Amino acid sequence: METALAKTPEKRQVIFLAILLLLWESGSEAIRYSMPEETESGYLIANLAKDLGLQIGELSTRGARIHHNGNKELLQLDAKRGNLLLKEKPDREALCGATEPCVLHFQIILENPVQFFQTDLQLTDINDHSPEFPDTEMLLKIQESVQPGTVFPLKAAQDSDIGSNAVQNYTVNPNLHFHVLTHSHTDGRKYPELVLDRALDREEQPELTLILTALDGGAPPKSGTTTVRIEVVDINDNAPQFVQSLYAVEVPEDSPLNALVVTVSARDLDTGIHGNVAYSLFQGSGGLQPFVIDEISGEIRLKGALDFEATPYYNMEIVATDSGGLSGKCTVSIQVVDVNDNAPKLTISSLTRSIPENAPEAVVAVFSVSDPDSGDNGRVLCSIQNELPFLLKPTFKNFYTLVTESPLDRESRAEYNITISVSDLGTPRLTTQHTITVQVSDINDNAPTFTQTSYTLFVHENNSPALHIGTISATDADSGSNGFINYSLLPPHDQQLALVSLISINSDNGQLFALRALDYEAVQAFEFHVGATDGGSPALSSQALVRVVVLDDNDNAPFVLYPLQNASAPCTELLPRAAEPGYLVTKVVAVDADSGQNAWLSFQLLKATEPGLFNVWAHNGEVRTARLLSERDVPKHRLLLVVKDNGEPPRSASIMLQVLVVDGFSQPYLPLPEVALNPTKEEDMLTLYLVIALASVSSLFLLSVLLFVGVRLCRKARAASLGDCSIPEGHFPGHLVDVSSAGTLSQNYHYEVCLTEDSGTSDFKFMNPIIPTSLLQDS
Numbered sequence: 191m192e193t194a195l196a197k198t199p200e201k202r203q204v205i206f207l208a209i210l211l212l213l214w215e216s217g218s219e220a221i222r223y224s225m226p227e228e229t230e231s232g233y234l235i236a237n238l239a240k241d242l243g244l245q246i247g248e249l250s251t252r253g254a255r256i257h258h259n260g261n262k263e264l265l266q267l268d269a270k271r272g273n274l275l276l277k278e279k280p281d282r283e284a285l286c287g288a289t290e291p292c293v294l295h296f297q298i299i300l301e302n303p304v305q306f307f308q309t310d311l312q313l314t315d316i317n318d319h320s321p322e323f324p325d326t327e328m329l330l331k332i333q334e335s336v337q338p339g340t341v342f343p344l345k346a347a348q349d350s351d352i353g354s355n356a357v358q359n360y361t362v363n364p365n366l367h368f369h370v371l372t373h374s375h376t377d378g379r380k381y382p383e384l385v386l387d388r389a390l391d392r393e394e395q396p397e398l399t400l401i402l403t404a405l406d407g408g409a410p411p412k413s414g415t416t417t418v419r420i421e422v423v424d425i426n427d428n429a430p431q432f433v434q435s436l437y438a439v440e441v442p443e444d445s446p447l448n449a450l451v452v453t454v455s456a457r458d459l460d461t462g463i464h465g466n467v468a469y470s471l472f473q474g475s476g477g478l479q480p481f482v483i484d485e486i487s488g489e490i491r492l493k494g495a496l497d498f499e500a501t502p503y504y505n506m507e508i509v510a511t512d513s514g515g516l517s518g519k520c521t522v523s524i525q526v527v528d529v530n531d532n533a534p535k536l537t538i539s540s541l542t543r544s545i546p547e548n549a550p551e552a553v554v555a556v557f558s559v560s561d562p563d564s565g566d567n568g569r570v571l572c573s574i575q576n577e578l579p580f581l582l583k584p585t586f587k588n589f590y591t592l593v594t595e596s597p598l599d600r601e602s603r604a605e606y607n608i609t610i611s612v613s614d615l616g617t618p619r620l621t622t623q624h625t626i627t628v629q630v631s632d633i634n635d636n637a638p639t640f641t642q643t644s645y646t647l648f649v650h651e652n653n654s655p656a657l658h659i660g661t662i663s664a665t666d667a668d669s670g671s672n673g674f675i676n677y678s679l680l681p682p683h684d685q686q687l688a689l690v691s692l693i694s695i696n697s698d699n700g701q702l703f704a705l706r707a708l709d710y711e712a713v714q715a716f717e718f719h720v721g722a723t724d725g726g727s728p729a730l731s732s733q734a735l736v737r738v739v740v741l742d743d744n745d746n747a748p749f750v751l752y753p754l755q756n757a758s759a760p761c762t763e764l765l766p767r768a769a770e771p772g773y774l775v776t777k778v779v780a781v782d783a784d785s786g787q788n789a790w791l792s793f794q795l796l797k798a799t800e801p802g803l804f805n806v807w808a809h810n811g812e813v814r815t816a817r818l819l820s821e822r823d824v825p826k827h828r829l830l831l832v833v834k835d836n837g838e839p840p841r842s843a844s845i846m847l848q849v850l851v852v853d854g855f856s857q858p859y860l861p862l863p864e865v866a867l868n869p870t871k872e873e874d875m876l877t878l879y880l881v882i883a884l885a886s887v888s889s890l891f892l893l894s895v896l897l898f899v900g901v902r903l904c905r906k907a908r909a910a911s912l913g914d915c916s917i918p919e920g921h922f923p924g925h926l927v928d929v930s931s932a933g934t935l936s937q938n939y940h941y942e943v944c945l946t947e948d949s950g951t952s953d954f955k956f957m958n959p960i961i962p963t964s965l966l967q968d969s
């Protein structure tokens with residue numbers, strides 16, 4: 191009990207209690223009770239009367255009371271029964287705090303006589319408090335480089351309970367990195383320490399949360415928890431690492447400058463400046479690198495032109511460095527992709543610009559083609575225009591020859607523009623064209639050709655000498671001297687034809703000239719050949735027939751055959767006085783040396799002694815009586831007739847005719863010039879008879895002669911007529927008579943006649959038949 195008092199803290203009541211204790215020491219010893227804290231009020235602690243050795247009613251009679259010494263009035267006295275009761279629920283922690291043992295001192299005071307009894311109440315601890323951490327969360331910053339085994343102090347938890355009810359143990363939730371150690375201070379208080387078991391990695395787990403639990407030693411134990419948040423502090427413990435160790439890219443060679451080739455990317459697991467990465471080119475193969483890398487973004491771009499043909503492949507090492515100097519590498523392999531950027535090239539090794547026509551196969555050109563691109567971009571195709579007679583022949587490797595497919599003909603085409611197209615098979619196709627101009631040189635393979643196979647030239651007779659009568663013309667398809675034409679006259683087949691004296695030719699232009707005047711009546715037509723010779727070697731020639739037709743001009747007057755006009759005395763016809771109207775007195779026969787309408791004759795009575803007595807038939811020259819003769823009519827008549835051709839201008843001849851009217855054919859006919867001019871009646875009669883007699887005899891004879899002459903004339907005329915220049919029968923005007931063949935003699939009157947020159951005698955002289963020479967000479 192003394193020890194308990196000795197431990198009383200220095201408080202007022204403690205001092206007061208000490209005084210009482212001095213008073214009490216003489217009396218009796220202190221009575222001590224013990225009970226757990228937090229006992230419910232009304233609890234019977236003990237029977238005080240019995241413990242003090244008093245009678246049951248003595249406590250009430252002696253006025254027993256409890257002196258609390260200024261302590262909390264925890265106790266209550268039941269004086270009647272002598273019981274000590276708990277007045278209020280006691281809390282040890284409030285009454286004693288950390289003091290141990292927790293003893294409350296109070297006195298029982300009795301009167302009559304005054305008596306003091308010392309009583310102690312010890313409160314024992316129960317586990318009525320949990321451990322409590324000062325903060326709900328603790329923050330720890332730990333570098334990830336900290337070694338395992340490193341210890342980190344933690345704030346301890348508080349527990350108002352004492353002894354084993356205080357904090358006994360700290361635990362942490364199971365985790366990979368930490369465990370907790372529980373240590374004791376010298377006063378027995380426990381505190382926790384966090385121990386690192388396994389190294390931290392911020393990159394793996396930048397933050398950890400642990401739950402720290404403090405346990406007291408009560409039964410059952412109570413606990414308190416707090417959160418320990420651990421932030422892992424970064425150190426530069428990671429080198430940058432590329433996402434891919436190899437970047438393989440293909441870049442078309444025609445990519446523009448500054449084109450993005452590839453973006454490399456490296457990761458650094460560290461944060462902050464430790465995670466900042468700078469890219470750079472470490473090393474490269476393939477000579478000068480036409481690439482540049484962006485230090486920050488890692489974009490590799492083109493800074494120079496690519497050329498597949500020069501460098502098809504690049505290899506580079508890119509390094510990424512962080513601020514701490516750690517670095518990582520990757521490889522970038524760049525395949526340059528060929529683009530069809532080179533057009534095929536064509537190189538002519540030999541070229542012939544001029545090829546002779548008709549050559550069987552000639553080599554025009556030898557050339558080679560090339561294309562520096564690869565694959566299809568470098569494969570080439572050669573072609574020329576389809577329609578040309580040329581062929582491309584592949585020869586050696588990429589050499590080609592251009593040859594003629596078939597013999598050429600300069601006359602159909604003298605020049606060829608051959609376009610050689612060389613295209614590659616790339617996309618898009620590139621094509622190179624080269625045009626070769628080939629001239630076809632001339633060979634004299636074409637003879638001159640006349641524009642007509644025969645020429646007919648018409649010339650009017652009596653032309654002026656050296657008259658241009660026509661032009662012949664030939665063409666030659668060849669060129670140069672091969673096409674130059676020399677015209678010439680060829681020797682005539684007919685040896686008689688003195689052609690050289692008739693015709694001349696201009697050898698340059700083929701103009702034909704008549705050298706002298708032509709006479710239709712002499713030559714009506716003639717033909718000859720002309721030649722055209724070119725200037726080639728050997729020369730080629732051809733010929734054409736030229737027929738010259740002489741056209742008739744009206745240059746001959748009609749010629750009267752009967753009655754003969756050049757006689758000294760005109761012919762006298764006899765006319766019987768009794769002749770009926772329409773009696774044929776005579777028939778005038780005339781010829782014209784011209785032909786055609788120049789020989790169409792018409793007769794006309796110009797003058798007569800007795801107009802109205804005679805009619806002349808215009809178309810056949812027959813002179814007939816128009817009426818009956820009367821006694822009053824004079825016996826002698828003179829008729830003047832004219833015969834006119836139809837030429838332009840017309841030519842004519844006059845005919846003098848004498849008609850003697852006789853009274854019968856017995857009367858002698860005495861043709862006397864003087865009688866004719868001034869006849870007596872008797873003489874006239876005599877003459878008339880004579881004439882009648884003669885006429886009757888002669889008319890019989892005439893008939894036979896005419897027949898004979900007609901036959902001859904017909905034959906000769908047919909032979910003389912050359913060509914078909916005469917006007918057809920149908921167009922012949924009715925009042926005219928055509929004497930172009932046989933004069934005005936019809937079939938009935940064909941005869942040849944010649945009268946004696948001597949007009950002194952009136953005898954008819956019938957001589958050998960003659961032919962009108964002027965007409966028939968030429969045949």
Ligand SMILES: *[C@@H]1O[C@H](CO)[C@@H](O)[C@H](O)[C@H]1NC(C)=O
Nearest residue numbers: 358359360361362372405407
């Ligand atoms: C603390 O608690 C742990 C786990 O509950 C236990 O293993 C350990 O023995 C305890 N320590 C003490 C001193 O009671």
Ligand SMILES: *[C@@H]1O[C@H](CO)[C@@H](O)[C@H](O)[C@H]1NC(C)=O
Nearest residue numbers: 603604605606607608625627
């Ligand atoms: C060939 O080309 C030249 C020059 O371009 C041109 O004058 C000529 O007419 C052409 N010839 C042919 C046959 O196309």
Ligand SMILES: *[C@@H]1O[C@H](CO)[C@@H](O)[C@H](O)[C@H]1NC(C)=O
Nearest residue numbers: 675676677678697698723725
């Ligand atoms: C034409 O040919 C003739 C002979 O056939 C010759 O004499 C003449 O010189 C030639 N003319 C030319 C221009 O060659």
Ligand SMILES: *[C@@H]1O[C@H](CO)[C@@H](O)[C@H](O)[C@H]1NC(C)=O
Nearest residue numbers: 754755756757758946947948
């Ligand atoms: C009359 O002409 C013919 C023919 O021309 C001739 O034969 C004859 O001699 C000529 N007579 C006279 C007298 O001139």
